[in-house]
Amino acid sequence: MEIEKELGNRDLIVSSTNKKGIICYVNSTFTKISEYTKDDLYGKPHNIVRHPDMPKAIFKYVWENLLNKKPVVAYVKNYVRGKKKYYWVKAVMYPKVVDNEITMITSYRTKATSFEISQISEIYRELVAYEKSHNVSESLNYFKEYLKNKTLTYNRMINRLNDNQQVLNTALLNFNISEFKSDHMIFRSRIESLVEKGYENIDVVKPTCCAFGKRLETIENESFAKDNKFLEIKRLHDKVHTELQLYVDADESIRVNYMNEVYKDIDTLFEIMETLKNDHKYDFEV
Numbered sequence: 001m002e003i004e005k006e007l008g009n010r011d012l013i014v015s016s017t018n019k020k021g022i023i024c025y026v027n028s029t030f031t032k033i034s035e036y037t038k039d040d041l042y043g044k045p046h047n048i049v050r051h052p053d054m055p056k057a058i059f060k061y062v063w064e065n066l067l068n069k070k071p072v073v074a075y076v077k078n079y080v081r082g083k084k085k086y087y088w089v090k091a092v093m094y095p096k097v098v099d100n101e102i103t104m105i106t107s108y109r110t111k112a113t114s115f116e117i118s119q120i121s122e123i124y125r126e127l128v129a130y131e132k133s134h135n136v137s138e139s140l141n142y143f144k145e146y147l148k149n150k151t152l153t154y155n156r157m158i159n160r161l162n163d164n165q166q167v168l169n170t171a172l173l174n175f176n177i178s179e180f181k182s183d184h185m186i187f188r189s190r191i192e193s194l195v196e197k198g199y200e201n202i203d204v205v206k207p208t209c210c211a212f213g214k215r216l217e218t219i220e221n222e223s224f225a226k227d228n229k230f231l232e233i234k235r236l237h238d239k240v241h242t243e244l245q246l247y248v249d250a251d252e253s254i255r256v257n258y259m260n261e262v263y264k265d266i267d268t269l270f271e272i273m274e275t276l277k278n279d280h281k282y283d284f285e286v
């Protein structure tokens with residue numbers, strides 16, 4: 001029974017090869033995850049980490065693109081040293097071309113999500129089974145035919161998998177939009193009533209003192225959190241808290257001005273959240 005090794009959201013596994021696939025560079029995340037040392041890897045063919053669940057057709061497709069000087073993306077399952085553990089990655093591979101010659105190929109790998117893994121491993125299983133009685137060219141044709149039947153190209157299949165992940169993430173975010181909004185309104189009115197009761201030293205600057213702030217913190221490492229709109233949400237949320245503090249500390253005569261700002265910013269913030277779902281693009285972090 002093989003064990004899956006899970007990558008962290010921030011892990012970026014990098015390796016480079018020459019145009020024959022011989023490893024000439026690996027970063028420290030590669031050695032950490034693969035459990036090989038640099039000495040084990042340098043000068044070795046990259047299939048040293050190959051897992052038998054990977055269809056030959058995928059590597060054929062990858063190499064066809066790379067040798068045509070085109071970057072290519074693939075989901076890859078790799079073995080950890082000892083072949084008892086494995087890990088899944090989303091790999092973006094770039095050939096470096098100097099004077100029309102490929103001098104090096106580099107692969108940048110990030111964590112594949114469980115959704116992506118479940119979808120792609122189904123396709124890979126079918127291809128590996130097909131490859132038991134067909135050669136690799138037949139398998140690649142079979143794969144292309146399979147994509148055509150679904151009116152997909154290879155790149156669209158990859159993008160679709162990413163999009164689906166985004167839809168899932170956004171759904172998660174949207175599911176709670178109204179909950180977040182009411183949470184914040186309750187928080188705001190609690191502050192108001194504390195102020196009215198004459199409490200002093202009320203601290204509302206720290207955004208994580210509300211449930212929404214805590215939630216923002218838990219999702220800030222997700223892929224969609226790199227989105228500019230998401231960053232704007234965080235900025236506005238911090239601003240709301242600062243304004244609440246100004247409201248608390250201000251003279252009674254001008255307090256209302258700060259609260260008006262808070263109302264306005266909460267509305268803007270949730271408008272942005274509503275539109276966030278419409279324009280996600282996954283950017284590979286390279």
Ligand SMILES: Cc1cc2nc3c(=O)[nH]c(=O)nc-3n(C[C@H](O)[C@H](O)[C@H](O)COP(=O)(O)O)c2cc1C
Pocket residue numbers: 015016017020021045046047048049050051054059066076077078093105106107
């Ligand atoms: C830059 C680069 C990175 C690669 N990374 C991997 C990898 O992580 N895992 C893997 O199995 N193959 C990787 N390959 C593909 C291997 O070179 C090889 O084609 C593949 O393992 C299939 O090996 P086989 O043809 O001996 O079965 C990479 C190739 C390049 C050019």
